[in-house]
Amino acid sequence: MTELTIAMPKGRIFMEACKILENAGFQLPDDMEETRKLMIAIPEENIRFILAKPMDVPVYVEHGVADIGIAGKDVLLEQQRTVHELLDLKISTCYIASAGLPNTTMNEVAPRIATKYPHIATKYYKEIGEQVEIIELNGSIELAPMIGLADRIVDIVSTGRTLKENGLVEYEHIADVSSRLIANPVSYRLKSVRIQEMVSRLRKCVQ
Numbered sequence: 001m002t003e004l005t006i007a008m009p010k011g012r013i014f015m016e017a018c019k020i021l022e023n024a025g026f027q028l029p030d031d032m033e034e035t036r037k038l039m040i041a042i043p044e045e046n047i048r049f050i051l052a053k054p055m056d057v058p059v060y061v062e063h064g065v066a067d068i069g070i071a072g073k074d075v076l077l078e079q080q081r082t083v084h085e086l087l088d089l090k091i092s093t094c095y096i097a098s099a100g101l102p103n104t105t106m107n108e109v110a111p112r113i114a115t116k117y118p119h120i121a122t123k124y125y126k127e128i129g130e131q132v133e134i135i136e137l138n139g140s141i142e143l144a145p146m147i148g149l150a151d152r153i154v155d156i157v158s159t160g161r162t163l164k165e166n167g168l169v170e171y172e173h174i175a176d177v178s179s180r181l182i183a184n185p186v187s188y189r190l191k192s193v194r195i196q197e198m199v200s201r202l203r204k205c206v207q
């Protein structure tokens with residue numbers, strides 16, 4: 001059996017990703033969710049997992065050190081890496097939206113948009129013909145309109161709780177997000193039987 005290296009995102013997606021793999025019949029170690037190990041081998045399946053930051057999963061896959069990986073569509077849209085998207089796993093669903101203080105219009109001259117998705121935001125505002133200044137932040141994006149750093153934010157919305165608790169409202173729905181199975185293009189060719197088998201096992205578990 002060909003060896004497969006799979007890049008798994010730590011954090012939010014991790015538990016749901018483990019669950020779908022288990023449902024597809026992959027025997028994961030009992031301590032998979034608690035371990036501090038960053039590389040986990042499953043010799044019976046000839047699989048090796050590497051546990052990466054969600055934003056780094058496409059990097060490992062693009063460079064071919066992981067054959068396949070699980071990544072959020074937000075990360076894929078933002079990074080535009082050369083990877084094949086094989087399957088929508090329909091886990092960790094949320095969406096990207098613009099938001100801001102209620103009843104406000106954007107500053108007419110160089111409106112400022114705070115986001116950790118500069119590429120997605122730039123593309124979106126270009127498409128709707130708005131010239132904006134992007135302010136890149138790494139988290140707590142909702143703070144930006146509250147303290148006057150930006151007119152709008154472009155960020156993930158899931159339950160809407162963060163927006164609500166910070167007195168913000170959603171303006172535009174930009175893109176739906178869920179986690180995707182991705183593959184390195186060369187691995188996909190060289191290990192196609194193994195990867196296809198994995199895709200069909202997982203596809204049966206997508207809800």
Ligand SMILES: Nc1ncnc2c1ncn2[C@@H]1O[C@H](COP(=O)(O)OP(=O)(O)OP(=O)(O)O)[C@@H](O)[C@H]1O
Nearest residue numbers: 010011012013054055072073074092093094156158
């Ligand atoms: N509120 C949310 N609800 C559901 N899925 C989310 C939510 N926020 C992010 N996601 C999805 O989960 C992925 C990873 O999120 P997570 O917060 O674990 O990573 P991160 O933002 O890199 O975390 P951190 O930098 O805090 O470690 C995102 O790329 C997105 O696809």
Ligand SMILES: O=P(O)(O)OC[C@H]1O[C@H](OP(=O)(O)OP(=O)(O)O)[C@H](O)[C@@H]1O
Nearest residue numbers: 139140141155156157158159160161162
């Ligand atoms: O609609 P909700 O269910 O409230 O979820 C949305 C929030 O979740 C994410 O933040 P995260 O918790 O990853 O923190 P961050 O600010 O560090 O990105 C996202 O950036 C939003 O702030």
